[in-house]
Amino acid sequence: MTEEQSKIELEKIYQEFTAKVEEAKKNYHQKIDEILAKIDEMKIAQVKKNLNI
Amino acid sequence: MTDQEKKPLVESELDEKHLEFNFNDLDQAVEQAIDKKKEEVGLLAKVDWPEIMKSIAGLEQGQSAVIEKDVEDAQNQLLGTVTEAEEVFESKHQEIINERETKDIEPLSVESKLSQAEEVLGEKSVRGESPIANSVESEILSGQDTSVEVEKTGGSEVQKEISTEPPVELSSKNKSLYERLSDKAKTVAIEAFKTVDISVGGRIRLSAGKYLYWWHNKKLDKLQKEGDDFDRQIGDLSEKLKKFDNAISQVESELNPKELEKIKEDREKLASRLTGLETQKTDQEILISEQAKKRDGLKGDLDEIFKEYHNKIAKKQEPYQEQLNQLNETLSSLEADKIGYESNLAEFEARKAKLVGQLENLTNLGLSKRDIKATSKVLKSTIIQINKEIKKGELEVSKLSKGIAKITKQQEVPTAKVKNWKETMAVLSEWGSIDQIEEVPIKTPEIRPTPETSTPGFYENNVEISADKFPINGYITRWNLISQSDGLAIKLEDFKKNQSISELTLKQVESIISKMPFSQSRVPRYQLKNRLQNKMDTMRIIFKNYK
Numbered sequence: 100m101t102e103e104q105s106k107i108e109l110e111k112i113y114q115e116f117t118a119k120v121e122e123a124k125k126n127y128h129q130k131i132d133e134i135l136a137k138i139d140e141m142k143i144a145q146v147k148k149n150l151n152i
Numbered sequence: 153m154t155d156q157e158k159k160p161l162v163e164s165e166l167d168e169k170h171l172e173f174n175f176n177d178l179d180q181a182v183e184q185a186i187d188k189k190k191e192e193v194g195l196l197a198k199v200d201w202p203e204i205m206k207s208i209a210g211l212e213q214g215q216s217a218v219i220e221k222d223v224e225d226a227q228n229q230l231l232g233t234v235t236e237a238e239e240v241f242e243s244k245h246q247e248i249i250n251e252r253e254t255k256d257i258e259p260l261s262v263e264s265k266l267s268q269a270e271e272v273l274g275e276k277s278v279r280g281e282s283p284i285a286n287s288v289e290s291e292i293l294s295g296q297d298t299s300v301e302v303e304k305t306g307g308s309e310v311q312k313e314i315s316t317e318p319p320v321e322l323s324s325k326n327k328s329l330y331e332r333l334s335d336k337a338k339t340v341a342i343e344a345f346k347t348v349d350i351s352v353g354g355r356i357r358l359s360a361g362k363y364l365y366w367w368h369n370k371k372l373d374k375l376q377k378e379g380d381d382f383d384r385q386i387g388d389l390s391e392k393l394k395k396f397d398n399a400i401s402q403v404e405s406e407l408n409p410k411e412l413e414k415i416k417e418d419r420e421k422l423a424s425r426l427t428g429l430e431t432q433k434t435d436q437e438i439l440i441s442e443q444a445k446k447r448d449g450l451k452g453d454l455d456e457i458f459k460e461y462h463n464k465i466a467k468k469q470e471p472y473q474e475q476l477n478q479l480n481e482t483l484s485s486l487e488a489d490k491i492g493y494e495s496n497l498a499e500f501e502a503r504k505a506k507l508v509g510q511l512e513n514l515t516n517l518g519l520s521k522r523d524i525k526a527t528s529k530v531l532k533s534t535i536i537q538i539n540k541e542i543k544k545g546e547l548e549v550s551k552l553s554k555g556i557a558k559i560t561k562q563q564e565v566p567t568a569k570v571k572n573w574k575e576t577m578a579v580l581s582e583w584g585s586i587d588q589i590e591e592v593p594i595k596t597p598e599i600r601p602t603p604e605t606s607t608p609g610f611y612e613n614n615v616e617i618s619a620d621k622f623p624i625n626g627y628i629t630r631w632n633l634i635s636q637s638d639g640l641a642i643k644l645e646d647f648k649k650n651q652s653i654s655e656l657t658l659k660q661v662e663s664i665i666s667k668m669p670f671s672q673s674r675v676p677r678y679q680l681k682n683r684l685q686n687k688m689d690t691m692r693i694i695f696k697n698y699k
Contacts, residue, residue, distance in 0.1 A: 109178065116238065117189065119234070120233075122233075126229065126230070130222070130229070134222050134223060134226070137218075137219065138204070138208055139334055141215045145212070
């Protein structure tokens with residue numbers, strides 16, 4: 100393996116790691132969205148229950 | 153604390169051996185970049201939860217438990233994925249290191265390695281702007297989807313438009329979920345992203361800015377040291393030339409014309425080498441001057457980034473601080489009222505005790521039965537009245553105590569928020585601080601003595617200082633000394649055309665030069681203005697006594 104190849108490999112595995120982290124962060128943000136939506140639904144249901152709707 | 157610990161954060165990324173870059177440095181830099189990513193993720197996992205916890209406060213206990221579990225799952229999934237990714241990276245990295253160690257690898261050039269390290273560290277991409285900051289701010293500022301919040305200020309209602317556009321690109325499913333959220337929930341989500349921008353984005357931008365400052369400070373030091381080498385070489389050569397001239401004068405009469413011509417040729421070669429070195433040194437001074445400007449500019453950039461985040465944090469902290477101030481005011485008022493009631497209660501208790509004593513002592517005063525009865529009736533009635541006041545007072549004190557406990561409880565959230573933002577500011581101060589980086593002082597070029605017989609040197613201290621007459625000839629001669637390689641030399645006769653030379657000032661000379669065509673220039677047209685300005689800056693070092 101030449102130095103150039105070694106460097107390319109290193110960069111490649113770093114990029115792979117970064118891509119996985121970015122994917123995990125994206126999923127995490129989506130999860131937040133879902134949780135926020137769930138909280139909203141729970142609150143709406145609670146209000147409806149209190150008003151006997 | 154050890155020397156290693158004292159090193160600034162960025163210095164630990166690429167150390168003193170930066171200029172002699174090798175793979176170990178690159179490995180280390182990549183490992184540190186990975187650690188940074190992990191740290192970012194760790195912060196991200198923590199940063200949203202206070203907001204979410206706040207929004208589930210009104211839910212039933214069972215429902216909050218469900219949300220808390222979801223939150224914990226999301227957190228674990230994020231951290232777990234990153235840990236797995238890191239393990240995969242570590243294993244592959246080790247393979248590369250093993251492979252590399254078994255082969256004889258030709259080293260890359262310093263510049264290419266440095267550039268690669270910067271790319272791997274993401275320094276080039278984050279320089280100036282944080283990707284997080286960009287995405288959040290540009291989305292928020294785009295303001296296509298907005299809601300209106302009514303804010304009460306001094307009795308009047310102010311309508312404030314708040315962007316509810318999602319700060320990151322969402323999938324169609326999540327976009328639909330996001331759109332179903334109330335404006336308040338959307339605002340909470342956006343605020344959470346803003347928080348990430350400050351705590352994570354700020355650290356990235358400040359650390360990148362600090363790294364660039366550190367690197368350009370180092371480069372300035374290197375250039376100045378090279379400049380010192382030129383000085384030494386020029387000094388040695390000047391000394392050699394002086395000795396040569398002395399030797400010629402001693403043996404001149406004994407030599408025939410041919411020998412004398414040969415020796416003079418050798419002397420000219422030396423003089424020409426000296427001029428060449430002086431030109432190189434002058435070019436070096438221009439590089440140093442450019443580098444110093446760059447380094448100082450980066451310091452300014454870092455200050456700007458720091459100010460930006462300071463303002464962002466102050467803005468975030470402000471509503472909590474205001475809330476805290478109002479609560480403190482209310483609390484002080486309640487405590488003062490409580491003290492007042494307690495003081496009244498004590499007075500009533502004392503009066504009651506006195507009256508009870510008088511009642512018990514009535515029979516010992518020698519009064520008639522009738523008087524005792526009448527006095528006893530009055531005293532009992534007064535005691536009953538006082539008892540009523542005491543009960544009323546005790547009720548008020550109890551109400552005030554409850555109020556004080558409530559306000560104290562209400563203070564917890566804003567106090568924690570203010571403390572949290574103060575801590576974030578302290579963390580950012582640490583990341584952006586360049587206090588531990590020793591600023592390389594900019595050296596003023598030395599004025600070197602030049603042998604009488606050689607061509608006058610650029611820094612030769614024979615500039616005639618006159619308050620009203622600028623030495624044009626001296627200026628042009630020195631200008632030409634630093635313009636031999638780039639074709640920006642000036643012919644005095646061209647300069648004199650249409651100019652009343654004796655009355656010119658330094659500024660006027662510079663103005664004339666900046667308008668000259670320089671048809672022989674070897675500097676690209678787009679760089680010409682900058683190159684001329686740099687030369688003028690260098691000339692000002694010599695002609696600093698002129699305006």
